[in-house]
Amino acid sequence: MEVTKRGLKQLISSAIQADVSAKPFECIPGPKSLPILGGLWKYLPLIGNYDLNRLHITGYKMQEEYGSLVKQNMGGEVIVNVFDPSDIEQVYKSEGKFPARRSHLAVAHYRLSRPHLYNTGGLLPTNGSEWWRLRSTFQKPLARIQDVRLFLPSSDKIIGDFLTTFIGEGVVIYDFLPHISRLNLELTWSALFGERLGSFHSTQSNCDSIVAGLIEATEIANSCILRTDMTETIWSKMKTPIYKKLEKSLSFIECVVDKQLNKITTVTDESAPKKTEETISLVDKYLKFEESDLKDVRGMVSDLILGGIDTTSYTSCFILYHISRNKFVQERLKAEALKLLPNANSPVSPSVLNEAIYSRAILKETFRLNPIATGISRNLDQDTTLSGYLVPKGTLIITHNLVACRLEKNFKDPLTFLPERWIRGSKDYCNVSPYLVLPFSHGIRTCIARRLAEQNLLSFILKVGRNYSLEWKGSQLDVVTPIICKPDNHVAIAFKSI
Numbered sequence: 001m002e003v004t005k006r007g008l009k010q011l012i013s014s015a016i017q018a019d020v021s022a023k024p025f026e027c028i029p030g031p032k033s034l035p036i037l038g039g040l041w042k043y044l045p046l047i048g049n050y051d052l053n054r055l056h057i058t059g060y061k062m063q064e065e066y067g068s069l070v071k072q073n074m075g076g077e078v079i080v081n082v083f084d085p086s087d088i089e090q091v092y093k094s095e096g097k098f099p100a101r102r103s104h105l106a107v108a109h110y111r112l113s114r115p116h117l118y119n120t121g122g123l124l125p126t127n128g129s130e131w132w133r134l135r136s137t138f139q140k141p142l143a144r145i146q147d148v149r150l151f152l153p154s155s156d157k158i159i160g161d162f163l164t165t166f167i168g169e170g171v172v173i174y175d176f177l178p179h180i181s182r183l184n185l186e187l188t189w190s191a192l193f194g195e196r197l198g199s200f201h202s203t204q205s206n207c208d209s210i211v212a213g214l215i216e217a218t219e220i221a222n223s224c225i226l227r228t229d230m231t232e233t234i235w236s237k238m239k240t241p242i243y244k245k246l247e248k249s250l251s252f253i254e255c256v257v258d259k260q261l262n263k264i265t266t267v268t269d270e271s272a273p274k275k276t277e278e279t280i281s282l283v284d285k286y287l288k289f290e291e292s293d294l295k296d297v298r299g300m301v302s303d304l305i306l307g308g309i310d311t312t313s314y315t316s317c318f319i320l321y322h323i324s325r326n327k328f329v330q331e332r333l334k335a336e337a338l339k340l341l342p343n344a345n346s347p348v349s350p351s352v353l354n355e356a357i358y359s360r361a362i363l364k365e366t367f368r369l370n371p372i373a374t375g376i377s378r379n380l381d382q383d384t385t386l387s388g389y390l391v392p393k394g395t396l397i398i399t400h401n402l403v404a405c406r407l408e409k410n411f412k413d414p415l416t417f418l419p420e421r422w423i424r425g426s427k428d429y430c431n432v433s434p435y436l437v438l439p440f441s442h443g444i445r446t447c448i449a450r451r452l453a454e455q456n457l458l459s460f461i462l463k464v465g466r467n468y469s470l471e472w473k474g475s476q477l478d479v480v481t482p483i484i485c486k487p488d489n490h491v492a493i494a495f496k497s498i
């Protein structure tokens with residue numbers, strides 16, 4: 001039998017993991033499990049002190065009460081919560097050849113009930129070899145930095161247009177998130193289809209416009225994921241209101257995507273200039289792949305729209321929150337941005353991104369304090385020892401990177417926003433476990449659009465820092481966790497032109 005390098009690594013790692021001296025799984029501390037309710041009583045008003053809508057605070061309380069490894073029985077499903085970076089490392093090492101998570105179950109159900117439109121449940125919910133068939137195909141144009149850099153000229157133009165349209169010479173904006181969502185929809189659409197959607201245009205400001213519809217549909221769909229993941233036994237028998245809400249949003253996204261795919265696959269404009277490496281879109285590339293067909297592309301495009309807007313929009317809000325409240329950070333950013341972008345409309349080029357050390361540190365520090373996910377979920381692919389307990393293969397694990405990143409034992413002054421932590425040579429530089437700040441996750445199931453998202457966010461930081469001074473006008477911002485971490489208050493900022 002041929003043993004591949006990866007297979008051999010896994011064999012060795014399983015041998016190390018099968019620790020005979022480990023304490024039994026049953027002894028992992030956690031909330032008492034009641035008949036029928038299991039540990040769900042902790043989330044009930046009056047008797048419980050946990051909150052699904054504030055998973056980060058729930059996680060914090062959990063590790064305070066029970067320690068670094070916490071077992072919960074959530075309505076029959078056992079979950080192990082992991083807070084320690086060395087355990088998080090072990091979880092990734094035990095994720096196997098096809099890292100599996102249990103999420104987006106209702107999205108999969110919706111798509112699998114439409115076999116004339118989809119081959120699979122899509123990249124987000126699918127596990128196993130089918131996931132890898134999709135992933136290895138569709139990640140091709142997104143994995144290498146030189147391919148992602150091809151999107152830079154158009155994203156630079158879009159961010160420039162956004163700043164001119166919504167901020168101009170300077171203004172106070174009391175609720176910036178809806179504008180930022182338009183920016184990130186436009187960036188996602190342009191990467192997907194190589195054309196503009198017109199998200200900043202006045203004709204798209206009505207609530208019945210395609211732009212408003214897409215933003216609303218993705219936000220509603222994302223907000224239904226956690227609740228539908230927890231109620232599968234009910235909606236799989238009878239459509240519940242929350243399932244119907246998700247269905248309506250997915251169907252709206254599907255209609256828009258289908259119309260666009262139809263246009264691309266049926267209309268050939270002979271007079272249009274021939275597409276070059278720089279102008280060819282993600283979908284143009286996807287449609288040429290032999291490993292996939294139109295049904296796969298439909299699912300992938302929908303997943304990229306679902307994953308592309310809220311993640312980057314919420315992150316942009318937190319970046320602005322931290323910059324606008326920290327004058328010193330803002331001054332250092334301004335100095336870097338003015339050096340790299342001498343004029344107000346100087347383009348962000350690949351070399352500018354390579355030299356944007358401080359802007360990159362701002363992004364990393366934002367992700368430390370405000371990652372978009374509180375952690376990730378995995379089904380263990382092998383028996384694994386975590387915090388001295390033997391956790392069996394197949395167990396559902398939730399990592400809590402957000403909580404770990406806000407603990408004194410992992411970071412000095414953990415609640416202080418300090419980009420210098422990430423600058424080598426700075427007195428505040430900290431050499432910490434690489435398994436703490438993992439906003440895009442890690443390993444082969446890491447976010448498929450990581451490089452694209454980072455590129456867009458860095459360009460945004462540089463262009464804002466170059467052209468405006470910012471002052472925070474809102475109240476303190478934390479997060480609510482419908483699934484990803486959303487600002488829990490209005491993002492209110494005064495912008496002044498530099």
Ligand code: HEM
Binds near residue numbers: 135188307309448
């Ligand atoms: C701030 C920006 C973003 C963050 C922090 C982020 C984070 C993540 C995380 C944590 C995962 C789960 C990975 C895992 O389970 O190991 C993920 C998966 C994914 N993300 Fe992102 N993401 C971001 C932006 C985007 C964008 C812009 C898109 C699309 C254009 C996108 C599309 C996806 C998709 C399709 C997956 C599923 C990948 C798979 O299961 O193979 N994300 N992302």
